Amino acid sequence: MTDLIEQRFVSRRRPEGVETRPMGWWGMLLAVAVLATVYAALYFTYVYIRVSSVHWPPEGIDPPALGLAAGSALALAASALPIHLALQAERARALIGYRLALTAALALGGLHGALLILDWTRVPFGVDEHAYGSLYFVLPGFHLTIAGIGLLIGLTLLALSWHEEATAMLHIGTRSLALYWYITAFGGVALLGVVYLIPHVWRVAISPAGAGP
Amino acid sequence: MSATQPQATSTDLERVWASPPTLQGWLGMVNHKAIGKRFLATGLVFFLLGGLFALLARLQLAYPQLEILDAQAYNEVFTMHGVTMAFLFIVPVLEGFAIFILPLMVGTRDLPYPRLTAFGYWVYLMAGVFLFASFLVEVPDGGWYAYVPFTGPDFSPGFGMDFWLLGVTFLEISAIAAGIEIIALLVKNRAPGMTISRMPLFGWAMLVTGFIILFAFPTLIVGSILLEIDRKVGTVFYNPEVGGSAILWQHMFWWFGHPDVYIWLLPGIGAVSMIISTFARTPLVGYTWVVATTIVIGVLSFGVWVHHMFTVGLPLLTISFFGGASLVFAVASGIQVFAWIATLWRGTIVWSTPMLFSIGAVVTFIIGGLSGVTLGVVPFNWLAHDTYYVVAHFHYVVIGGTVLPMFAAAYYWWPKLTGRMLDERLGKWNFWIAIVGLHLTFLPQHIVGFLGMPRRVYTFLPGLGWEPYNLASTVGVLISAVGVLLFVFAAIKSRWAPLAPPDPWGAGTLEWSTDSPVPNANFERLPIVHSRYPLWEQPSLEEGPEDWARRLDTLTQPGHRMREVVTTSEIDGDLQTIITLPQQSQWPWLTSLMITLALVGVLFDAYWLALAGVVATVVCALGWAWPGRDYDPIDER
Numbered sequence: 001m002t003d004l005i006e007q008r009f010v011s012r013r014r015p016e017g018v019e020t021r022p023m024g025w026w027g028m029l030l031a032v033a034v035l036a037t038v039y040a041a042l043y044f045t046y047v048y049i050r051v052s053s054v055h056w057p058p059e060g061i062d063p064p065a066l067g068l069a070a071g072s073a074l075a076l077a078a079s080a081l082p083i084h085l086a087l088q089a090e091r092a093r094a095l096i097g098y099r100l101a102l103t104a105a106l107a108l109g110g111l112h113g114a115l116l117i118l119d120w121t122r123v124p125f126g127v128d129e130h131a132y133g134s135l136y137f138v139l140p141g142f143h144l145t146i147a148g149i150g151l152l153i154g155l156t157l158l159a160l161s162w163h164e165e166a167t168a169m170l171h172i173g174t175r176s177l178a179l180y181w182y183i184t185a186f187g188g189v190a191l192l193g194v195v196y197l198i199p200h201v202w203r204v205a206i207s208p209a210g211a212g213p
Numbered sequence: 214m215s216a217t218q219p220q221a222t223s224t225d226l227e228r229v230w231a232s233p234p235t236l237q238g239w240l241g242m243v244n245h246k247a248i249g250k251r252f253l254a255t256g257l258v259f260f261l262l263g264g265l266f267a268l269l270a271r272l273q274l275a276y277p278q279l280e281i282l283d284a285q286a287y288n289e290v291f292t293m294h295g296v297t298m299a300f301l302f303i304v305p306v307l308e309g310f311a312i313f314i315l316p317l318m319v320g321t322r323d324l325p326y327p328r329l330t331a332f333g334y335w336v337y338l339m340a341g342v343f344l345f346a347s348f349l350v351e352v353p354d355g356g357w358y359a360y361v362p363f364t365g366p367d368f369s370p371g372f373g374m375d376f377w378l379l380g381v382t383f384l385e386i387s388a389i390a391a392g393i394e395i396i397a398l399l400v401k402n403r404a405p406g407m408t409i410s411r412m413p414l415f416g417w418a419m420l421v422t423g424f425i426i427l428f429a430f431p432t433l434i435v436g437s438i439l440l441e442i443d444r445k446v447g448t449v450f451y452n453p454e455v456g457g458s459a460i461l462w463q464h465m466f467w468w469f470g471h472p473d474v475y476i477w478l479l480p481g482i483g484a485v486s487m488i489i490s491t492f493a494r495t496p497l498v499g500y501t502w503v504v505a506t507t508i509v510i511g512v513l514s515f516g517v518w519v520h521h522m523f524t525v526g527l528p529l530l531t532i533s534f535f536g537g538a539s540l541v542f543a544v545a546s547g548i549q550v551f552a553w554i555a556t557l558w559r560g561t562i563v564w565s566t567p568m569l570f571s572i573g574a575v576v577t578f579i580i581g582g583l584s585g586v587t588l589g590v591v592p593f594n595w596l597a598h599d600t601y602y603v604v605a606h607f608h609y610v611v612i613g614g615t616v617l618p619m620f621a622a623a624y625y626w627w628p629k630l631t632g633r634m635l636d637e638r639l640g641k642w643n644f645w646i647a648i649v650g651l652h653l654t655f656l657p658q659h660i661v662g663f664l665g666m667p668r669r670v671y672t673f674l675p676g677l678g679w680e681p682y683n684l685a686s687t688v689g690v691l692i693s694a695v696g697v698l699l700f701v702f703a704a705i706k707s708r709w710a711p712l713a714p715p716d717p718w719g720a721g722t723l724e725w726s727t728d729s730p731v732p733n734a735n736f737e738r739l740p741i742v743h744s745r746y747p748l749w750e751q752p753s754l755e756e757g758p759e760d761w762a763r764r765l766d767t768l769t770q771p772g773h774r775m776r777e778v779v780t781t782s783e784i785d786g787d788l789q790t791i792i793t794l795p796q797q798s799q800w801p802w803l804t805s806l807m808i809t810l811a812l813v814g815v816l817f818d819a820y821w822l823a824l825a826g827v828v829a830t831v832v833c834a835l836g837w838a839w840p841g842r843d844y845d846p847i848d849e850r
Contacts, residue, residue, distance in 0.1 A: 013791045013847065015760070020780060020789045023325045026401055030393040030427060037431040041468075045439065045450070045461065052458045128447035131456030138439070138448055152831060156838055168846040173838070 024172035025179070032183045035146060039187035042139050046194050049131050056203055057132050061125060063199040064136070068122075072115035073192045076147075076185050079108035083181045090174040098174075099161055105181070106154045112188075113144050132199075139195055143188045150184050153177050223737055226769055230322065230733035230776060232797055241797035241843075243327035246731055248334045249313025250630060255338055256306035257701075262345075263297035264697060266290045268690055271654075275687035277675040287671035288354040289373075295357025296377065299473070300384050301341050303615055307480040308333070308391040310622055311419045313630065315395060317724035317731060318413050320404025320740040322778050325397045328798045328837065328844070333390035335805035340384035343809060347376035356669070358470065359440070361451040361462040366444045372816065378441040379812045385430045388476075392426030395419050401780045404723065405761050405788040406742040413722050413745070414490075414497065417504050418483025421511035422476050428515065429472035436465030445815065460525055467518035475514040477611060479507060481618030482549060485571045488625050489553050491720040492568035493560025496746055499552035506545040513541060523594045532591055539589035546582055550575060565718070566640030570621035573648045574613050581609030584659065599669070602662025608655045620647070620700065628713035632730030636710070639703040647696030654689030657682035721746030726754060739765050739779060742786070761788045775847075795844035800837035807833055 014020075050056055057063060086101035125133045157173045160166045232238045232247065242248070269290050273282045282290060312330060316323055324330050347353060351373040355364035364374045399420045403412065412420075439450045440462065449457045482503075490497040497503065519527065519535035553575055562568065584606040588594050597603060620643070627635045661682035666673060673679055716725035725748055727736050741757035744750040755762065768777050768791065776794040781787060811826025813819070840846070 014789070015764075018789050023397065023401060023780065023792060026397045027326055027329075027393055030396055033424075033427045034389055034393075034431050037428050038435055041432045041435040041465065044464075045435070048461050048464065049450070049456065049458055052453075052461075053456050058456065128449060129455070131449050131452070131458075134443075134448035134450050134457070138442065138450075142435075142438075152834075153838075156835060160839070163840065165845075166840045169838070169840050172846065 022172045022175060025175045028176035028179045032179050035180070035183050035187065038142075038146070039183075039191060042142055042191060043194050046135050046139060046198070049135060050198060050202065053131070054204075057199045058130050061132065063203070064123070064196050065119070066196055066200075068115045068119040069192055069196045072112045072119070073189045075108045075115065076112040076188050076192075079105045079112065080182055080185045082108065083178050087174055087178045090170060093167075095161055099158060102154055102158050102161075106151055106158070109147060109151050109154070113147065116140055116144065116192075136195060139191060143184075143191050147184050147188060150177070150180050153180065223732065223734075226734045226737065227732055229774060230735075237799070238797060240802055241331075241799045243323075243331045243795060243797055243801070244733065245312050245316050245324045245327065245330055246735075248330045249309050249311075251334050252305050252309025252312060252337065253630070255334075255341065256302050256309055259297050259301040259341060260306070261697070261701075263294055263302055264694060266294035266297065268694060270294060271687040271690040273671060274673070274683050276684065277673050277680060279672060282671065284671045285354065288356075289352040291669070292353050292356050292377075296344065296353065296381070299357050300381055301337075301344065303477050303611070304388055304473075305337050306619060307422070307477070307615070308388065308395075310484070310619075310626070311395055311415075311422075311480065312391065314626055314724055315398060315416060315419060316402070317629065317727065317735055318722055319399065319402065319407060319416060320723045320736065320742060321398070321402045322735045322739070323776065323794055324394045325402055325778075325794070326394055328795050328801050329390050330394055331798070332801035332805060333387040333394070335802040336383060336387040336390070336808070339805050339809045340380050340387065343383065343812060344376055344380035347373060347380075350376070353377040358466055359437075359462075360466075361440060361459045362453075364440065365451055366447075367452075375441065375444060375816050378437045378444070379816055382434050382437045382441070383808065383812055385434050388426050389430055392423040392430075396423040396427070399423075400783050402778060403781050403786050404740050404742045405765070405779065405781055405786060406757055407781070407786040409784050409786070410501075411742060411745045411786070413483075414486040414500065414503060414507075415480070415483035417507055418479040418486075421507050422479045425472045425476050425479075425511050425514060429469045429476070432465050433469035436462060436469070439465075441815075445818070460522075463522050463525065464518070467521045468515070471518040471521060472514040474607075474610070475510055478614035479510065481574065481614045482507065484618045484622040484625070485553070485574055486549075487720075487722065488567045488571045488621050489556050490560075490746075491625075491718050492563045492565055492571075493556050494563065494719070495556060495560035496721075496749075497552060498555035498559060499548070500745065502548050503552050506548045509545050510542065513538065513545070517542070520589060520594070523591055524598045536589055536591045536594070540586060543582060543586050543589075546578075550579060565624075566635070566637055566644060567621045567625035567718075569641065569644045570617050570624065573644060574617035574621060576613070577609055577617060577648075577651070578613030581606060581611075581613050585610060597662060599667055600662035601658040601666045601668055604668050605655045605658035605662060608658075612651050612655070617647075617651075620644075623700070625718070626724070627707065628717050628729040629724055629731055631707060632712050632728075633707045633710040634713045634717060635703045635707050639699060639706070643696055643699040643703060646699060647693055650689050650691070650693030650696055652689070654686050654693060657685045657689075661686075716748065721749035723747060723754075738769050741765070764788065764791065767791070793845075793847050796842070798837070798843035800833055800843070804830060804833040804837065 082101040082105040086098050086105060089097035089101055120137060123136065127134050127137045153173070154177060157170060157177060160170050160173065230244065232242045232244060269282060270287065273279055273287055312324065351371045353373040353376055355369055355374050355377065359374065359377055362368055399412065399416050439448070442448050443450055443452070449455045451457050451459055451462050453459055486497055486503060517535055517539045519531060520539045523532050584602070588597060588603065588606055624635050624640055627633070661679050664678055666679050713729040715728050718725070723740055723742070726740060738755060740747065740754035741761060747754060765779070776796065777791050778794060779791055780789045782789055807826050807829035811823045811830060814821070814823030814826055
């Protein structure tokens with residue numbers, strides 16, 4: 001173990017002036033491309049089913065209330081700021097600031113999920129009555145699963161920040177989490193926009209393209 | 214070279230990169246060569262099983278109204294043939310080749326995320342076992358494309374399609390993991406001096422393939438999860454009676470499925486390009502054109518999925534666009550074929566077994582490509598849709614673009630895989646028997662398709678004029694099977710062959726600069742590259758800027774108990790940093806096992822088991838991420 005510690009920070013690893021990102025960052029960048037495709041597939045699913053229906057939402061159902069969803073989206077978007085601050089704090093090796101910023105981000109992420117789940121308890125339909133209902137629950141649920149993984153990564157990093165010898169892992173992890181969080185925040189806010197706004201702004205089909213409820 | 218520091222002996226370096234010869238060492242192995250070989254060996258087993266299903270299906274269709282299989286058994290057999298070949302054989306074996314050979318080809322010691330490599334293998338193995346466990350319960354019978362509504366809860370209420378949906382979704386994780394590994398390797402871990410324009414063509418092909426995987430596979434994951442929760446939870450995404458859409462599945466499947474075809478083809482194109490260059494004894498003509506068309510094919514592969522859906526009732530303008538886009542592939546593929554022909558024309562051809570398989574692949578691929586052009590023409594497509602003409606077309610493309618190149622690659626890289634050569638005489642018998650069998654199987658299917666025989670039928674009536682063609686196809690499969698068995702025999706026989714020299718073919722790329730079999734650390738000293746064919750065009754692999762040489766020397770020093778590799782700049786291949794890679798780890802197989810438990814829980818509605826599996830997966834992931842004996846990275850700042 002001693003020789004491992006001694007070899008930290010040796011200059012042969014990175015000559016002065018060479019700026020590169022850790023390999024973990026590259027891996028996460030590619031994972032983010034996968035997540036972006038997942039979100040695109042979710043948007044496509046919603047819009048395709050919407051295009052195939054005449055009335056949206058189905059007759060007898062009001063467009064969704066926007067209050068809780070707007071609050072949820074706002075919390076998610078706002079959580080990107082403390083993630084950015086955590087990134088800065090980790091670079092400056094300011095551990096207290098790092099922990100505070102990361103905790104704030106995780107709290108906002110938790111609030112985002114809680115508000116969304118609260119909204120689900122207030123709608124008068126379930127997942128199995130019509131495609132609108134299936135989309136209403138499952139697409140944001142898909143997003144919440146992705147966001148939940150981000151929360152777990154964040155909690156792990158928070159715990160790691162008390163591990164004195166884990167500076168490298170904290171660095172790689174924080175940069176990777178930031179990428180993950182940004183795509184989840186962007187993808188999630190856009191998804192909520194699709195699920196909650198389309199029923200308000202696109203209620204009648206442009207052309208009667210198929211049978212709908 | 215640093216004068217003050219002693220050089221390592223190969224033994225020191227080998228010890229650092231070796232895995233302990235224990236069960237724990239075997240389970241926790243993360244080295245790319247071991248994992249690559251596991252992918253290949255497992256893929257070969259699935260290939261034999263998938264081939265067995267094909268044989269059963271063809272025996273049933275040898276004569277009219279045979280009852281070797283009833284309709285249900287036939288549906289199960291042809292479904293499992295497609296699933297096994299598409300998901301468990303082709304993609305994993307191509308990944309296996311890439312995982313094994315790419316780090317050698319670009320001059321490094323391992324893939325950038327070794328534990329992810331191992332995880333990808335365990336996921337593949339466990340997903341394969343999961344899918345085949347369906348034979349103990351209920352076999353999927355909805356085809357490899359799993360079209361709804363047939364595969365939805367109303368028409369396939371049993372467990373069969375749940376095996377398909379959960380197993381294939383799980384398996385996709387393996388492919389995505391490999392895609393990430395391959396891209397990161399080729400972008401950041403090439404040998405110092407290997408600029409992007411010096412990267413071997415197999416590397417380019419795998420780079421584009423990696424990107425296609427990242428953007429294609431997630432849609433099938435999303436589509437499959439939505440269908441599975443339609444089946445398990447009662448959602449109605451694919452149920453048109455309550456606002457869903459059956460056609461949505463086709464869009465999701467073919468957004469994945471058509472690019473997937475290029476995931477199958479591009480690695481074959483890359484391998485054939487390298488083999489033709491080696492055995493024509495000359496650099497490939499039109500390297501830049503082949504790279505450019507590979508990228509074009511990769512991008513276009515996402516713009517033609519609707520040509521699988523010409524008959525579902527889409528607007529004429531839509532299908533006209535997709536028909537036109539489909540024809541553009543002929544131009545890109547044509548450029549590649551002409552590059553191969555020009556290389557052969559310029560070179561001095563050595564008719565080795567890998568070369569024979571490569572030429573056989575090109576000829577077969579051209580035939581498949583020509584029938585593809587006919588199917589891109591919408592009115593003809595309407596006529597030929599769902600006939601055996603389509604079966605003939607895609608088998609020609611897959612066999613020419615994937616299966617024959619795989620055999621070529623196996624014969625070519627066998628000295629690196631095992632340290633020994635495959636028997637050339639047996640190889641030539643293998644080639645000629647396989648090529649005769651394959652063409653006898655699929656050429657008549659064009660004609661029987663023209664005569665109106667629909668695909669996906671378990672039998673047919675006598676007197677329709679289809680008999681001789683079906684019999685010929687069945688005989689062809691039997692002959693092909695002999696060819697495949699000859700390969701298996703040659704592989705076993707090679708165990709007793711003498712050790713091969715480092716470069717038995719006189720090839721020009723880096724994998725041939727190291728010993729056969731390849732040492733644990735791949736290279737004693739990481740090479741410095743100045744050309745596309747360093748073994749042909751460079752007097753030494755050690756000469757380069759003094760700073761590079763000095764830093765590369767430090768990687769071979771004794772006393773380092775860490776596995777170290779270098780990163781290089783993305784375009785110019787300048788040496789950047791020295792990084793540490795993980796050692797053996799038990800987390801990859803444990804994590805895969807826990808996910809498998811969760812899937813078994815979902816399959817049998819045992820949600821307590823599913824929950825336990827998810828919790829255990831999270832625990833394993835935490836263990837994986839926590840710094841420990843298997844990985845304690847160096848702070849590179």
